Amino acid sequence: MPPQRRRHAAMNVASWPDWQTLAAPPTAIALALAVDRWFGEPPVRWHPVVWMGRCLNLFGPPLIRLQPETAFVGGAAAWLVGAAAVGLIAVGADRVLSELPLPLKVLGVGLLLKPMLSWQMLRDEVAAVESALTTSVEAGRAQLQRLVSRDVWQLDAEQVRESALESLAENLNDSQWFSPNKALDTTGVHARYLLAPRDLTQGRVDAMLRLSPSWVLSAEGVALLGAWADPAMQTWLRASIDTLICWEHCQRKTLDALGWRQQASVTPFWLVRPPQQGDVLAQRLIRLRERGIKLRDATSLGCPGWLRVSVQSPEAQQALVDAWRRAGQGTA
Numbered sequence: 404m405p406p407q408r409r410r411h412a413a414m415n416v417a418s419w420p421d422w423q424t425l426a427a428p429p430t431a432i433a434l435a436l437a438v439d440r441w442f443g444e445p446p447v448r449w450h451p452v453v454w455m456g457r458c459l460n461l462f463g464p465p466l467i468r469l470q471p472e473t474a475f476v477g478g479a480a481a482w483l484v485g486a487a488a489v490g491l492i493a494v495g496a497d498r499v500l501s502e503l504p505l506p507l508k509v510l511g512v513g514l515l516l517k518p519m520l521s522w523q524m525l526r527d528e529v530a531a532v533e534s535a536l537t538t539s540v541e542a543g544r545a546q547l548q549r550l551v552s553r554d555v556w557q558l559d560a561e562q563v564r565e566s567a568l569e570s571l572a573e574n575l576n577d578s579q580w581f582s583p584n585k586a587l588d589t590t591g592v593h594a595r596y597l598l599a600p601r602d603l604t605q606g607r608v609d610a611m612l613r614l615s616p617s618w619v620l621s622a623e624g625v626a627l628l629g630a631w632a633d634p635a636m637q638t639w640l641r642a643s644i645d646t647l648i649c650w651e652h653c654q655r656k657t658l659d660a661l662g663w664r665q666q667a668s669v670t671p672f673w674l675v676r677p678p679q680q681g682d683v684l685a686q687r688l689i690r691l692r693e694r695g696i697k698l699r700d701a702t703s704l705g706c707p708g709w710l711r712v713s714v715q716s717p718e719a720q721q722a723l724v725d726a727w728r729r730a731g732q733g734t735a
Contacts (some may be wrong), residue, residue: 424505425510427509429504430509430510430513431512431513432513432516434510434512434516435513435516435519435520436511436520436522438514438517439517439520439521439522439523440522440523443523443524443527444521444523445518446523450518450704451518452518455485458485458677459481459485462478464479466481467652467653469649469655471645471646471649471650474645474649475642475645475649478645479725483685485520495517496511498595499510499511526571527568528546528550528570529550529567531546532546532547532564532567532725533564534546534562536564540559540560540563543560543563544556544558544563545569547566550566550570551566552571557705564639565690579666590654592621592623592627593621593624594620594621594624594627594628596623596631612649630648647671647714650714650715650716650717651714652672652722653717653720654712654714654715654720657720657724658712661724661727662677662678663675663676663677663678666709670715671714672711672713672714673711673712674701674704674706674709674710674711674712675710675712676708676710678711680708684708686708686730687727687730687731688700690726690729690730691723691726691727693728694726694730696722696723696726698710699711
C-alpha cells in the first residue's frame with residue numbers, strides 16, 4: 404500500500420469510536436434499569452416528577468382566576484419557562500458529565516435516566532391488585548383505581564384482574580387500537596376512527612379493510628372524519644380544550660360556593676350532589692327546566708341523588724346560579 408494511502412487509512416481508524424464509547428449508552432440504560440429494579444422510585448422529595456408537579460401548582464391557581472384568553476397566554480408562558488429551565492438543567496448536567504472519566508459519566512447518565520423508568524413500581528402496583536383480590540373484590544377495586552381513571556366499582560373480580568393486566572400492557576407497548584370516541588360524541592354525528600398500532604402488518608390491514616363495508620357512515624360522518632385531520636381543525640380543537648379546562652376550574656369553584664359535592668372526572672362532565680335531596684331537589688329541577696336549564700338525574704347511572712353537569716361558559720354558569728337560587732325561593 405502506498406504511504407499516502409496507509410496514512411489515510413490510519414487516520415480513519417483513529418477516528419472510529421473505541422469499544423468503551425460504543426458500550427457507554429447501553430451500559431447507562433442497563434444501569435438505570437438495575438437501579439429501578441433494586442431501589443424502585445426515589446423519595447418524593449428527590450423525585451423530578453414531583454418537582455415538576457409542584458412547579459405547575461405555582462402557576463395553576465392564579466391562572467384559573469383569569470379570563471380564558473389571558474389564562475391561555477399565561478399557561479403558554481409558564482410552559483415555556485418550565486421547558487427552558489429543564490433545557491438549561493440538561494445542558495448543565497451534560498457539561499458536568501463530559502468532564503468526568505467515562506465510568507463516572509456512564510454512572511451519572513444512568514442515574515439521570517432512572518426517573519424516566521418506573522417498571523418496578525408498575526409491576527408492584529399490578530401485583531398489589533392481585534394481592535388485594537385475595538382479601539375482597541372491594542379491596543381489589545380500590546387498588547385498581549390507582550392504575551386507571553375509569554369507574555371500577557361495578558367490575559367483578561375477573562374484570563378487575565383483566566383491567567390491571569391491560570394497564571400493564573398499555574404501559575409496556577403501543578400495539579393496541581385506540582378510538583377517541585368521546586371527542587366525536589359531542590358533535591352528535593355517529594362517526595368514529597381508529598388509531599392503529601405502529602407494528603401493524605399488511606395482513607391485519609387487509610383484514611380491517613375487508614370489514615369496512617359493514618361500517619356504514621352517513622354523509623355527515625364522512626364530512627366530519629374528512630375534516631377531523633385538517634390542521635386548522637386540530638388547532639381549533641386544542642384551543643377549545645384549553646378553554647374548557649379554564650371554564651371547568653371556574654365552574655367547580657362556583658358549584659363549591661353553592662355547597663354541592665363534586666366527583667373527580669377526566670372528561671368535560673362530572674357528577675354533583677346538591678345538599679337539597681328528595682322532593683326538594685325534584686321540585687328545584689322542575690323549576691330549572693321551566694327556565695330552560697336541564698340537569699340530568701344520575702339515578703339511571705346508579706347514583707341516586709346525584710346530577711350530571713357539563714362544562715359551560717361563564718354566562719351559562721351564572722345563569723345556573725341565578726336560576727338555582729330563584730328556584731329555592733319558589734319565585735317565578
